[in-house]
Amino acid sequence: MDLAPSPLAVPFPDMPAIGGVTLRVANARYKDWGRADLTYAELGEGTSVAGVFTKSACASSEVELGREQVKAGQARALIVNAGNSNAFTGYRGREAVDQIMEQVADHLGCAPSQVFVSSTGVIGVPLPKDKAREGVAKALENEPCSWEDAAKAIGTTDTFTKGATATAVVGGKTVTLCGIIKGSGMIAPDMATMLGYIFTDAAVEPAFLQQLLSAANRETYSCITVDGDTSTSDTVLAFATGKAGNHPLSGFGDAGADAFAAALSDVCRQLAQLVVRDGEGATKFISITVTGAASDDSAHRVGMSIANSPLVKTAIAGEDANWGRVVMAVGKAGEPADRDKLSIAFGGVWTARDGLPIADYDEAPVAEHLKGKQIDISVDLGIGEGSATVWTCDLTHGYISINADYRS
Amino acid sequence: MDLAPSPLAVPFPDMPAIGGVTLRVANARYKDWGRADLTYAELGEGTSVAGVFTKSACASSEVELGREQVKAGQARALIVNAGNSNAFTGYRGREAVDQIMEQVADHLGCAPSQVFVSSTGVIGVPLPKDKAREGVAKALENEPCSWEDAAKAIGTTDTFTKGATATAVVGGKTVTLCGIIKGSGMIAPDMATMLGYIFTDAAVEPAFLQQLLSAANRETYSCITVDGDTSTSDTVLAFATGKAGNHPLSGFGDAGADAFAAALSDVCRQLAQLVVRDGEGATKFISITVTGAASDDSAHRVGMSIANSPLVKTAIAGEDANWGRVVMAVGKAGEPADRDKLSIAFGGVWTARDGLPIADYDEAPVAEHLKGKQIDISVDLGIGEGSATVWTCDLTHGYISINADYRS
Numbered sequence: 001m002d003l004a005p006s007p008l009a010v011p012f013p014d015m016p017a018i019g020g021v022t023l024r025v026a027n028a029r030y031k032d033w034g035r036a037d038l039t040y041a042e043l044g045e046g047t048s049v050a051g052v053f054t055k056s057a058c059a060s061s062e063v064e065l066g067r068e069q070v071k072a073g074q075a076r077a078l079i080v081n082a083g084n085s086n087a088f089t090g091y092r093g094r095e096a097v098d099q100i101m102e103q104v105a106d107h108l109g110c111a112p113s114q115v116f117v118s119s120t121g122v123i124g125v126p127l128p129k130d131k132a133r134e135g136v137a138k139a140l141e142n143e144p145c146s147w148e149d150a151a152k153a154i155g156t157t158d159t160f161t162k163g164a165t166a167t168a169v170v171g172g173k174t175v176t177l178c179g180i181i182k183g184s185g186m187i188a189p190d191m192a193t194m195l196g197y198i199f200t201d202a203a204v205e206p207a208f209l210q211q212l213l214s215a216a217n218r219e220t221y222s223c224i225t226v227d228g229d230t231s232t233s234d235t236v237l238a239f240a241t242g243k244a245g246n247h248p249l250s251g252f253g254d255a256g257a258d259a260f261a262a263a264l265s266d267v268c269r270q271l272a273q274l275v276v277r278d279g280e281g282a283t284k285f286i287s288i289t290v291t292g293a294a295s296d297d298s299a300h301r302v303g304m305s306i307a308n309s310p311l312v313k314t315a316i317a318g319e320d321a322n323w324g325r326v327v328m329a330v331g332k333a334g335e336p337a338d339r340d341k342l343s344i345a346f347g348g349v350w351t352a353r354d355g356l357p358i359a360d361y362d363e364a365p366v367a368e369h370l371k372g373k374q375i376d377i378s379v380d381l382g383i384g385e386g387s388a389t390v391w392t393c394d395l396t397h398g399y400i401s402i403n404a405d406y407r408s
Numbered sequence: 409m410d411l412a413p414s415p416l417a418v419p420f421p422d423m424p425a426i427g428g429v430t431l432r433v434a435n436a437r438y439k440d441w442g443r444a445d446l447t448y449a450e451l452g453e454g455t456s457v458a459g460v461f462t463k464s465a466c467a468s469s470e471v472e473l474g475r476e477q478v479k480a481g482q483a484r485a486l487i488v489n490a491g492n493s494n495a496f497t498g499y500r501g502r503e504a505v506d507q508i509m510e511q512v513a514d515h516l517g518c519a520p521s522q523v524f525v526s527s528t529g530v531i532g533v534p535l536p537k538d539k540a541r542e543g544v545a546k547a548l549e550n551e552p553c554s555w556e557d558a559a560k561a562i563g564t565t566d567t568f569t570k571g572a573t574a575t576a577v578v579g580g581k582t583v584t585l586c587g588i589i590k591g592s593g594m595i596a597p598d599m600a601t602m603l604g605y606i607f608t609d610a611a612v613e614p615a616f617l618q619q620l621l622s623a624a625n626r627e628t629y630s631c632i633t634v635d636g637d638t639s640t641s642d643t644v645l646a647f648a649t650g651k652a653g654n655h656p657l658s659g660f661g662d663a664g665a666d667a668f669a670a671a672l673s674d675v676c677r678q679l680a681q682l683v684v685r686d687g688e689g690a691t692k693f694i695s696i697t698v699t700g701a702a703s704d705d706s707a708h709r710v711g712m713s714i715a716n717s718p719l720v721k722t723a724i725a726g727e728d729a730n731w732g733r734v735v736m737a738v739g740k741a742g743e744p745a746d747r748d749k750l751s752i753a754f755g756g757v758w759t760a761r762d763g764l765p766i767a768d769y770d771e772a773p774v775a776e777h778l779k780g781k782q783i784d785i786s787v788d789l790g791i792g793e794g795s796a797t798v799w800t801c802d803l804t805h806g807y808i809s810i811n812a813d814y815r816s
Contacts, residue, residue, distance in 0.1 A: 058739030058747040088735050090748060090764045123732030124765040227718045232739050310635045310718070314811035324531030325637075327496050331466030332638035339466040340498060356498045357532040397808045403722035404804065 008277035009160035015147040019201040020044030020241025024142045025153040028135025030083030036153040040139035041078040049075035050210035052217045054234035060087035061094040073206025076110040080154045081119040087232040092126035151180035164270030168263035170256030173246040175202035181271040196236040203242035205250040213238045220268035223390040226279035228308040281398025286375045293386035294336040303390035305333035313395035319370040321346045341382030416685035417568035423555040423586045427609040428452030428649025432550045433561040436543025438491030444561040448547035449486040457483035458618035460625045462642035468495035469502040481614025484518040488562045489527040495640040500534035559588035572678030576671035578664030581654040583610035589679040604644040611650035613658040621646045628676035631798040634687040636716040689806025694783045701794035702744040711798035713741035721803035727778040729754045749790030
């Protein structure tokens with residue numbers, strides 16, 4: 001099934017090279033296609049790594065291994081397989097991952113545990129070891145490629161290629177961050193994964209990199225949803241090669257740590273929002289801001305309850321400022337709320353305040369806002385200081401077509 | 409918007425009269441329509457009542473009052489307004505409910521707190537007090553009507569009329585239970601409520617009736633979902649008039665208590681399943697049984713994670729035995745599970761066992777099963793003794809059409 005590009009697609013940005021990172025791709029023929037589907041990122045010695053992974057209890061071998069590997073904090077390579085998620089494949093899937101790690105480690109002369117592997121695609125088919133071996137062998141030798149080539153090669157049925165970049169000044173040195181990502185919830189039948197990778201030439205101690213990535217994750221990847229369906233393979237990895245020559249960052253007391261943290265969050269936010277823009281069937285990008293909650297965590301849960309509500313998402317698809325459905329989604333969130341203090345705005349125009357609809361609000365700018373591609377919903381709970389912003393897309397016939405009008 | 413009857417509709421059953429219950433309906437013109445939209449059930453003196461209500465933090469005044477009223481355990485009347493949910497209407501909505509309670513209490517010579525009120529329909533418009541007063545006045549005087557008339561009058565955009573009945577022998581007396589219900593999650597734009605009422609001539613003490621209704625609720629209404637969107641007004645009330653003349657039931661030690669509990673659960677299960685059969689856009693009724701879980705509660709949460717997964721529901725709409733999506737939904741449930749002990753069956757045929765797909769399972773009976781209107785999914789987690797069964801419907805273009813191709 002070939003999908004037209006999302007109406008919310010944006011062009012791939014200009015992304016500079018990162019010292020200590022060399023990208024190569026190959027066609028392992030995981031599916032019967034002519035495109036590159038195996039991506040290899042070679043990382044310089046001394047590269048720090050941090051990661052966040054799906055909380056799924058049925059995670060793939062790649063995720064189980066990755067959770068362990070990041071604890072040591074050192075990486076020399078990343079391999080990404082596209083077209084087969086290798087999830088729910090038991091010991092045979094695990095063997096394929098072990099083989100890849102050993103093959104790359106032999107080539108680089110490093111420990112297999114410094115080779116990170118991700119896979120995305122169909123569930124339940126063990127990654128074919130012969131195809132993986134040949135594909136890795138080719139990738140190790142192929143000419144280096146661009147960020148866009150690598151971003152394309154990690155994609156499955158993504159409808160556009162996704163990257164983001166930022167810089168920060170750390171101890172007088174300018175450091176660069178480049179990130180690529182694929183997925184949009186479950187972007188196509190049996191294709192089930194968001195994979196994101198951020199590379200930087202900054203020197204950052206592994207523990208601090210993990211701290212920063214975990215914090216960025218809470219405000220970015222954890223704030224997006226397409227359909228509420230969490231993949232068995234979601235993975236975000238950050239690699240810091242140290243080639244910029246800054247004094248290694250080890251905590252917020254270090255000069256430039258704040259700037260680096262902000263740049264990392266910026267890249268993560270851009271990447272996360274790109275995934276929403278490629279949400280299955282999406283025609284509108286929806287930003288939901290919750291204020292006045294009992295806590296930030298509570299605001300986040302209320303925001304996700306709204307963002308996951310099929311009735312709110314179909315209302316936006318229908319360009320309907322249906323605040324009644326927002327009330328419903330607030331009410332079902334299981335968080336502290338007071339019906340008679342609740343206020344709701346679309347595009348900055350309050351349509352309900354303090355538990356009552358505003359009978360004479362100006363409908364024209366609200367109707368105009370809902371016709372656009374970027375929809376802002378604001379909810380004030382009126383009971384505390386907690387706030388959060390989350391992002392989602394609308395729910396359309398396109399989602400049903402992609403997921404139901406199809407037989408595996 | 410007029411909807412065709414659900415392909416899963418069933419005929420309204422023959423339902424006998426219940427001693428102590430008199431039904432009347434009237435047209436209060438809550439909307440501009442010719443149909444009855446106000447239902448009045450007059451209950452004999454000494455009628456016990458029990459109730460379960462939405463957990464929404466943004467519940468309607470009707471629900472807030474009802475939660476208090478059931479504590480006293482006595483009811484003389486029920487009024488149901490259809491076409492306006494009176495939710496999110498602040499003090500003005502509350503005034504309308506108070507007026508109805510007083511008007512009916514004056515007529516019957518009882519306390520206003522013994523008059524139960526429910527409303528269903530558009531959110532955010534205070535129930536018009538003049539229409540309510542005239543409608544109640546008519547309903548108090550109109551000729552008694554049938555169960556089917558009452559079940560029709562409580563409906564909003566339900567596509568078929570829903571009732572269920574059962575009998576039990578209690579202390580040598582045959583007691584009868586009759587129930588009516590409306591809704592299917594959020595059955596139409598801004599129509600947001602499941603309302604269910606069970607009437608019996610059995611004599612049951614209020615506290616025991618509440619205990620039985622709460623237990624039945626956990627195994628019936630709490631086990632259905634259409635879209636995971638919980639209404640602000642969901643209500644189930646059970647009324648026991650005592651006219652059958654049995655010695656009042658006050659606990660499981662009483663003769664016939666088990667039989668009555670089973671009959672109550674039976675009626676509740678039938679009513680709950682009827683709501684799923686009228687799910688928005690539904691073309692298939694899906695039964696999901698989870699076994700081998702850490703506990704019954706855990707099994708229930710895993711079942712609901714599967715039942716609420718848009719990807720599982722669209723797969724069933726596409727007649728696709730997509731067990732990979734079931735794995736995903738188990739994994740995201742946040743419950744104890746072991747990927748390598750998980751087994752999944754469709755229509756009784758195991759397609760994955762102990763964490764691995766069964767390569768050579770017989771696809772023909774599975775494909776045949778998925779073409780039908782009643783789909784059975786079995787999931788064995790293989791780690792404990794907990795089990796649960798939940799019910800849902802598929803997610804189709806019809807759901808999007810009903811909820812997005814429409815402007816309020």
